[in-house]
Amino acid sequence: MIELKNITKVYKMGNETVRALDDVSLKINDGEFVAIIGPSGSGKSTMMNVIGCLDKPTSGEYWLNGKDVSRLRDDQLATVRNRNIGFVFQMFNLLNRSSALRNVELPLRYGGVHGHDLYKRSVDALDSVGLKDRVRHRPVELSGGQQQRVAIARALVTQPSLLLADEPTGALDSHTGEEILRLFRQLHEERGLTVVLVTHDMNIARHTNRIVAIKDGRIESDVS
Ligand SMILES: Nc1ncnc2c1ncn2[C@@H]1O[C@H](COP(=O)(O)OP(=O)(O)O)[C@@H](O)[C@H]1O
Ligand SMILES: [Mg+2]
Numbered sequence: 025m026i027e028l029k030n031i032t033k034v035y036k037m038g039n040e041t042v043r044a045l046d047d048v049s050l051k052i053n054d055g056e057f058v059a060i061i062g063p064s065g066s067g068k069s070t071m072m073n074v075i076g077c078l079d080k081p082t083s084g085e086y087w088l089n090g091k092d093v094s095r096l097r098d099d100q101l102a103t104v105r106n107r108n109i110g111f112v113f114q115m116f117n118l119l120n121r122s123s124a125l126r127n128v129e130l131p132l133r134y135g136g137v138h139g140h141d142l143y144k145r146s147v148d149a150l151d152s153v154g155l156k157d158r159v160r161h162r163p164v165e166l167s168g169g170q171q172q173r174v175a176i177a178r179a180l181v182t183q184p185s186l187l188l189a190d191e192p193t194g195a196l197d198s199h200t201g202e203e204i205l206r207l208f209r210q211l212h213e214e215r216g217l218t219v220v221l222v223t224h225d226m227n228i229a230r231h232t233n234r235i236v237a238i239k240d241g242r243i244e245s246d247v248s
Contacts, residue, residue, distance in 0.1 A: 031084035046241035059229035110179030112189035149177040169200035205231035
């Protein structure tokens with residue numbers, strides 16, 4: 025479970041300070057499918073980075089699976105991240121010279137998995153996003169939607185309980201974007217995966233079960 029308690033994040037740029045998150049409290053239960061929506065600059069990515077343990081809040085507490093992770097050291101945060109969380113980004117962030125399979129294998133290799141186990145788990149992850157027949161393709165040989173599916177397989181291959189996606193459809197046309205949302209819904213329904221995605225697009229957010237709207241670093245509404 026995710027619980028943000030009075031989270032504030034302040035960025036200092038010279039003399040100027042930006043309050044990217046301003047006293048945000050939010051609870052997300054295991055197995056929820058949630059969209060965080062808001063205009064550009066509203067604090068969505070900052071919130072995602074805090075939830076994903078990529079960044080620490082300036083103040084407040086962040087409880088993840090019953091543990092306050094807001095004061096952990098960077099290496100401890102990395103461990104929490106690697107064990108629990110899969111990430112998907114707008115620009116896919118794939119290695120362009122490597123095959124789909126190689127890209128998906130990477131997080132497992134870092135975790136010391138090798139041999140047949142490495143191969144089988146990676147092919148299974150690609151199969152679960154509908155790309156079993158594309159394992160040898162490189163990103164340039166795939167469509168945008170297929171590249172995002174490879175990125176989703178890479179996020180899932182370590183079997184995280186939480187999938188975080190920051191503008192996952194931002195680089196896709198609206199039809200392909202909706203396909204990606206259907207895939208998230210399927211993963212959420214079949215595996216009980218908690219899915220939290222950030223978007224500025226209501227047509228994407230409406231595919232989820234709960235919409236949290238933020239503006240100027242504050243939660244404006246929270247509708248299930
Ligand atoms: N690393 C940073 N350093 C300074 N200011 C930042 C940084 N990241 C974000 N900001 C500022 O914080 C605010 C929220 O940014 P962000 O969370 O990226 O918004 P969104 O994802 O909703 O577009 C913006 O005003 C942005 O300029
Ligand atoms: Mg953003």
